[in-house]
Amino acid sequence: MAKGDEQAGRRLEPGDWERAALDAMATSGLASVSIPRLAERLGVTKGSFYWHFPTREALLKSALQRWENHTEALFEEVEAIAEPRERLRELFRRTGREAKSHVIYSALLRALDQPIVQPVMERVSRRRTEFLTRAYRELGMDKRTAAQRARLAYAAYVGFLQLTLQLGMPKLDHAEFEDYVEHVIATLIPA
Helix, strand or coil: CCCCCEECCEECCHHHHHHHHHHHHHHHCHHHCCHHHHHHHHCCCHHHHHHCCCCHHHHHHHHHHHHHHHHHHHHHHHHCCCCHHHHHHHHHHHHHCCHHHHHHHHHHHHCCCCCCCHHHHHHHHHHHHHHHHHHHHHCCCCHHHHHHHHHHHHHHHHHHHHHHHHCCCCCCCHHHHHHHHHHHHHHHCCC
């Protein structure tokens, strides 16, 4: 066991540090990811960090890859649904339940000026809009209309996060949020 790398009697893995970094991002933004704070949160010495990562930047890259892989896995699961309307409905509903991922996404939007963040957000956004465009095309929309609807759907998602998480708009309770998601589905997915 690495010196200072005990947490409740078990050896920490890189994933423990990645999850702690993502939790810190979700709570207080990218700037809050510091090795001493994470070590304290994990109940280990700061030195144990270096058994897993050479630098804070290496940890951030790894944590962002973990988050990107998580978002990609959601899309892969939904992609298995053959019928495009149902695929979009399921995507909107599942995405609505990804609260922690939303908070991380919002924190990353605030950190787009960081060279480590920008390419990740670009890939994630491109993947999401391509997924949406493809589904709308499968519903019979021409290429231009499908791309516009995909942008509108994605803008609704990003805008909702910014209104709720960054601009302090009143948060919806569970029933209100479910109603909102169903309204988005009815509005953005043609019958």
